[in-house]
Amino acid sequence: xxxxxxxxxxxxxxxxxxxxxxxxxxxxxxxxxxxxxxxxxxxxxxxxxxxxxxxxxxxxxxxxxxxxxxxxxxxxxxxxxxxxxxxxxxxxxxxxxxxxxxxxxxxxxxxxxxxxxxxxxxxxxxxxxxxxxxxxxxxxxxxxxxxxxxxxxxxxxxxxxxxxxxxxxxxxxxxxxxxxxxxxxxxxxxxxxxxxxxxxxxxxxxxxxxxxxxxxxxxxxxxxxxxxxxxxxxxxxxxxxxxxxxxxxxxxxxxxxxxxxxxxxxxxxxxxxxxxxxxxxxxxxxxxxxxxxxxxxxxxxxxxxxxxxxxxxxxxxxxxxxxx
Amino acid sequence: xxxxxxxxxxxxxxxxxxxxxxxxxxxxxxxxxxxxxxxxxxxxxxxxxxxxxxxxxxxxxxxxxxxxxxxxxxxxxxxxxxxxxxxxxxxxxxxxxxxxxxxxxxxxxxxxxxxxxxxxxxxxxxxxxxxxxxxxxxxxxxxxxxxxxxxxxxxxxxxxxxxxxxxxxxxxxxxxxxxxxxxxxxxxxxxxxxxxxxxxxxxxxxxxxxxxxxxxxxxxxxxxxxxxxxxxxxxxxxxxxxxxxxxxxxxxxxxxxxxxxxxxxxxxxxxxxxxxxxxxxxxxxxxxxxxxxxxxxxxxxxxxxxxxxxxxxxxxxxxxxxxxxxxxxxxxxxxxxxxxxxxxxxxxxxxxxxxxxxxxxxxxxxxxxxxx
Ligand SMILES: Cc1ncc(C[n+]2csc(CCOP(=O)(O)OP(=O)(O)O)c2C)c(N)n1
Ligand SMILES: [Mg+2]
Numbered sequence: 001x002x003x004x005x006x007x008x009x010x011x012x013x014x015x016x017x018x019x020x021x022x023x024x025x026x027x028x029x030x031x032x033x034x035x036x037x038x039x040x041x042x043x044x045x046x047x048x049x050x051x052x053x054x055x056x057x058x059x060x061x062x063x064x065x066x067x068x069x070x071x072x073x074x075x076x077x078x079x080x081x082x083x084x085x086x087x088x089x090x091x092x093x094x095x096x097x098x099x100x101x102x103x104x105x106x107x108x109x110x111x112x113x114x115x116x117x118x119x120x121x122x123x124x125x126x127x128x129x130x131x132x133x134x135x136x137x138x139x140x141x142x143x144x145x146x147x148x149x150x151x152x153x154x155x156x157x158x159x160x161x162x163x164x165x166x167x168x169x170x171x172x173x174x175x176x177x178x179x180x181x182x183x184x185x186x187x188x189x190x191x192x193x194x195x196x197x198x199x200x201x202x203x204x205x206x207x208x209x210x211x212x213x214x215x216x217x218x219x220x221x222x223x224x225x226x227x228x229x230x231x232x233x234x235x236x237x238x239x240x241x242x243x244x245x246x247x248x249x250x251x252x253x254x255x256x257x258x259x260x261x262x263x264x265x266x267x268x269x270x271x272x273x274x275x276x277x278x279x280x281x282x283x284x285x286x287x288x289x290x291x292x293x294x295x296x297x298x299x300x301x302x303x304x305x306x307x308x309x310x311x312x313x314x315x316x317x318x319x320x321x322x323x324x
Numbered sequence: 325x326x327x328x329x330x331x332x333x334x335x336x337x338x339x340x341x342x343x344x345x346x347x348x349x350x351x352x353x354x355x356x357x358x359x360x361x362x363x364x365x366x367x368x369x370x371x372x373x374x375x376x377x378x379x380x381x382x383x384x385x386x387x388x389x390x391x392x393x394x395x396x397x398x399x400x401x402x403x404x405x406x407x408x409x410x411x412x413x414x415x416x417x418x419x420x421x422x423x424x425x426x427x428x429x430x431x432x433x434x435x436x437x438x439x440x441x442x443x444x445x446x447x448x449x450x451x452x453x454x455x456x457x458x459x460x461x462x463x464x465x466x467x468x469x470x471x472x473x474x475x476x477x478x479x480x481x482x483x484x485x486x487x488x489x490x491x492x493x494x495x496x497x498x499x500x501x502x503x504x505x506x507x508x509x510x511x512x513x514x515x516x517x518x519x520x521x522x523x524x525x526x527x528x529x530x531x532x533x534x535x536x537x538x539x540x541x542x543x544x545x546x547x548x549x550x551x552x553x554x555x556x557x558x559x560x561x562x563x564x565x566x567x568x569x570x571x572x573x574x575x576x577x578x579x580x581x582x583x584x585x586x587x588x589x590x591x592x593x594x595x596x597x598x599x600x601x602x603x604x605x606x607x608x609x610x611x612x613x614x615x616x617x618x619x620x621x622x623x624x625x626x627x628x629x630x631x632x633x634x635x636x637x638x639x640x641x642x643x644x645x646x647x648x649x650x651x652x653x654x655x656x657x658x659x660x661x662x663x664x665x666x667x668x669x670x671x672x673x674x675x676x677x678x679x680x681x682x683x684x685x686x687x688x689x690x691x692x693x694x695x696x
Contacts (some may be wrong), residue, residue, distance in 0.1 A: 033594045034521035057491035058458060058519050086457060089492065124388050124438065126454045161464040229462050266422055289684065294671045299656045301438030306675075316678050 004184040007177045009151035010040050013158040014189050015079070019205050020047055021076060023289055025064055026063035027054045028080030028116075036084060038118060038177055062193050064090035064115070065124050066097045071113040071277030076162065082121045084171070085128025098167045099142030100283065114161045115169045119147065119260050121308050122175035124301040130213075136241040137169050138271070145238040146191055147171040149214035151182040153236055164193060165187030173212035178254055180215075196242035198249070202231035206249040209259040210235040213309055217259055220222075220314035238268055246272065247279045253287035255324075257317045260307050264292040290319035333644060335534045337546045337578075340553035345614025346552065360404055362621060364552050365612045366584075366630055368397035371420045373634040375583070377642060378433065382587040383478060385627040386646065390436045393419045395582030398608035400424050401552040404481055409450065409479035411472075413465035415631045416454040418484045427451050429490050433645035434526045440655070440656075441648065450479075458519075459485055460493030462511060466502045469509035473570070480508040482559070488519025490533055499540040499574065503577030511537065513574065514549060516581035537574030549577030550608040582605065605668040608660035645674055 004012065012214045026041060032055040035042030037040075047055035057065050060081055068079035081087050094115065101109045121130035138145045146161055146168055148154035154172070161168040199214060202222065206228055207217050213233045221230050231249050235241055252255045256276050257270035273288040291309045299307050309317075340351045375394050381387040400420030403412075412418070412425050424427055426449040435442030436453060443453035452468075455461035460622040465483030472479050489495055490513060504511040513533050517524045530536060537544040543565060555577060562573035580603040584591045591600075616622035648653070657664065657672040664672075 029519075030520070030521045035593075037588070038522070055526050056325060057521050058488035058522065059491040059493065060492050062491070088457065089460070089494070126389055126436070127458075266670065294576075294675070295665075295668050296656050296660050296671075300440050303651060303653055303656050304438070307656055311533075313678075 001183045001185055003181045005152045005170070005178045005181055006041050006148070006151045006207050007038060009155040009182075009184045010158055010172065011042060011044070013155040013162075014041065014044060015047070017162050018044070018052065021051075021085070023074065023076040024078060025052050025054065025070060025075055026078050026080065027056050027067060029056060029058055029063070029082050031055060031080050036080060038115040038174065039115065040116070040172070041080070042212050044154060049281065058175050059082060060086050060088070060090035061093050064093035067113050067115075068101070068111055071098075071111045072101065072109055076114060077113045078162065079113065080116045082118070083129045083322045084117050084131050084133055087117060087133065093171070094143065094167065095140050102166065102317055103142060107234055110165055111167050112165050113143060113167050114158070114164070115167070117171050117321055117322055119171035119176075120173045121298060121304050122212060122272075122303075125174075127300060130301075130304060132260065132293065134171055134210075134238050134263055135266060135268040137270075138268055142167065144168040144240065145171070146193060146236065147173060147211040147238060148236060149176065149211055151174065151184050153191055153234075155184055155195065157193070158189060160190045160193050163190070165186060168193070171211065175212040191236070193237045193241055194240045195236065196239045197234045197236055198245070198246040199232040199234050200230065202229040202253065203252055204229045205255040205257065205318060206231045206233060206246070206253045207257045207259060207318065208233045208315075210238060211261070211264040213261060214313075216311050218310060219311035220318065223311060223315045224318060226317060229320065235304060241272075243275055243279065246276065247312065249297050250276055250280045251283045254283050255321050256284075257291060259291045259314055259317070261293050261308055263295045264290055267292050286321050287315045289321040328492075331585050333535065333548055334546055335532050336606075337548075338554045338558065339551055339696055340557065341551045341611055341615055345611045345618060348616060350549065351557070352553055355560075356401070356404070358619065358621060360556075360614060361552065361612065364401055364404065365609070365616060365622070366633075367400055367424060368420055368609055368612065369630055370398065370634040371397050371423065373393070373631075374419065374429065374638050374641070375533050377638050378436070381433070381642065382436075384394075387433065387437050389586050389588045391416050392415045392583030392672065394422075395603065395607060396516060396553050396579050398550050398551070398552045398579070399484070399514060399577060400595035401555035405563055406482060407479065409477060411452070411465070411468050411479070411481040412452040413461055413468065413481055413483040414454055415458070415461070415485050415514075416456070416526075417486065417516070421482075422451055423483070425449070425451055429488070429641040430645040430661075434648065435640065437645060439648070441651070443549065445613075448465055453464060459489030461485070462492045462498035463494050463501065463610045465511075466505075466507055466510055467652075469502060469507035470505060472508055473506075478567060480510055480563050480663040481634050482510045482512060484512045484514060485513040487513060487517065487524055489513070490536055491527055499537055499542060499572070502572040503541040505571060508566035508570065509560065509572045510566055511542070511572060511574045512559070513576045514579055515576050518578050518581050518585070518591075518595070520585040520589060521591075525666055532576055534574055534576035536574075543571055543573040544576075545573070546576040546578055549579030550606050550610055551609065552608065556560055568669060576624075583609070591603045610681065624646040
């Protein structure tokens with residue numbers, strides 16, 4: 001066991017998987033000697049050589065498209081896109097090719113790749129370094145979407161993603177890259193994709209969230225009156241997601257608040273709200289609340305905390321839902 | 325059928341003012357006049373000071389990430405080759421050209437201070453906001469040039485980008501569009517040898533960046549990017565060619581990033597100190613000053629006066645950038661569309677009333693949330 005940050009936990013998972021499986025190749029911008037702009041791949045090129053940790057030319061479509069080819073030919077590529085804002089040029093490759101090969105070849109060709117992408121706001125970053133596009137990818141069939149919220153989960157989920165036979169986009173919430181440490185076992189372990197985690201048990205109301213906002217939700221829960229007992233669910237995998245866990249919780253509490261950084265309209269919270277009414281209609285005591293980013297361009301950092309669902313706003317959402 | 329050569333190409337490299345400040349008189353003919361060199365030297369020096377101050381602002385927590393332009397100020401000469409009606413479509417290491425083309429200096433600071441008003445370019449200044457996504461904005465320059473051509477305006481679009489940017493597909497599409505449609509567009513690649521930590525040798529296997537334009541039918545050349553005379557001449561010739569023949573030019577300005585990639589970077593992790601030292605000697609400021617001194621146009625006294633002036637100007641710029649009132653949080657919403665859809669208005673209103681995007685008239689929940 002070691003007390004690790006999220007960055008270190010990911011680095012450890014990459015190291016161990018690369019030791020165990022020489023089909024794994026890392027490719028991306030500045031991931032070699034520089035160790036990635038967030039140092040997630042620190043030391044890996046020194047350890048595994050320039051053939052397995054590759055600084056590519058500056059081209060996201062090139063990174064994603066060639067990773068797809070590597071995967072089709074039996075390798076296990078782990079491309080890194082430097083920030084979520086630069087997924088744009090890679091989008092066509094990932095969605096129109098990577099996510100479709102299995103289906104269109106009726107299983108003859110598969111694309112087992114894991115795209116790593118830092119995601120989300122809250123670190124005073126420049127434009128296009130703070131977005132939350134997870135719902136876009138969850139909307140596309142054929143690709144799994146993962147977002148850890150703690151170092152322990154980061155390691156177990158990444159190992160599952162790497163071993164998964166299909167494309168996975170693994171979003172790393174940069175706001176919590178180094179926000180806290182957690183005991184992370186040295187041994188390899190997996191956390192199954194598609195399984196949520198109950199962070200705190202409660203009986204009056206369910207919060208469903210994922211990524212960095214898990215921390216803001218915990219902070220919000222501290223602000224609530226003592227007589228409101230909240231169950232906090234960290235979804236961990238956004239697609240396929242653990243509706244059974246949400247259902248069981250909401251059947252118990254009768255109230256549900258979804259929290260995410262992405263814009264409200266067509267955010268993944270909309271999907272959860274729809275499924276909650278589908279599965280828990282007769283158990284609901286209140287409409288499902290959403291506490292989210294707004295339907296606007298993510299503002300530059302002077303206003304980013306007004307945009308993001310911070311603890312006060314989450315607490316308001318919980319109160320509104322509880323008071324209904 | 326015998327084999328024959330059906331295509332031959334060469335790339336010229338142009339240097340007019342060498343590292344020691346020595347001028348090639350023949351090549352310099354018809355180029356920059358001494359008054360312009362003086363103006364450029366002063367301007368580049370002010371930009372250098374601006375860069376140093378910006379760095380300190382970041383380090384002291386008064387500004388976010390900032391990409392220093394240090395060492396690449398000679399690109400400012402492009403603006404002297406341009407007319408007001410020309411467009412500049414920049415990346416983020418062209419401060420010197422943008423300021424000369426009319427961009428208020430506080431705009432760039434504001435941008436990096438996390439304020440969109442840094443992108444609110446005054447009317448009549450034909451500059452697009454700096455581009456954060458790499459290598460994707462050159463297509464806009466092609467489109468702007470297209471519009472200029474359709475409207476028969478006597479103006480061109482200059483677009484700037486780095487060596488790394490040439491690896492993006494959009495670069496190639498922009499070159500191809502501009503050349504095929506014969507658009508008055510000038511492509512300027514500032515090859516500063518690095519794309520963050522990735523050296524030029526890992527970016528491309530071709531000998532020059534300039535030759536990448538050959539395949540599209542552009543006029544291509546490499547210039548010493550730290551030589552204001554060469555930058556000016558290349559930009560001026562390219563502009564004339566674009567207007568007269570509708571032929572785009574790709575100019576590779578061979579230069580060097582003297583600073584870290586940005587304030588979030590530490591180039592010592594990947595860059596040889598000796599390489600940096602060698603390039604310090606090729607600093608555009610040093611050689612321009614040497615040229616002026618040799619012509620008796622510069623002195624230590626003038627230098628002192630200039631330094632004081634730079635300080636005064638930049639202090640004022642910082643004051644303006646920092647003095648601006650914080651935007652209200654309405655600003656998050658108000659520029660999303662010309663006319664805001666109802667849902668966005670509702671979200672804005674309910675942000676004020678703390679009623680979570682549902683009903684603005686709903687009572688504020690803030691007090692109870694705090695358990696008061
Ligand atoms: C599409 C895209 N991919 C990646 C990045 C991250 N990034 C920012 S600057 C940079 C390197 C740019 O190198 P170059 O084009 O040579 O310009 P320079 O910074 O050297 O002036 C990278 C990879 C980005 N901003 N946009
Ligand atoms: Mg560069």
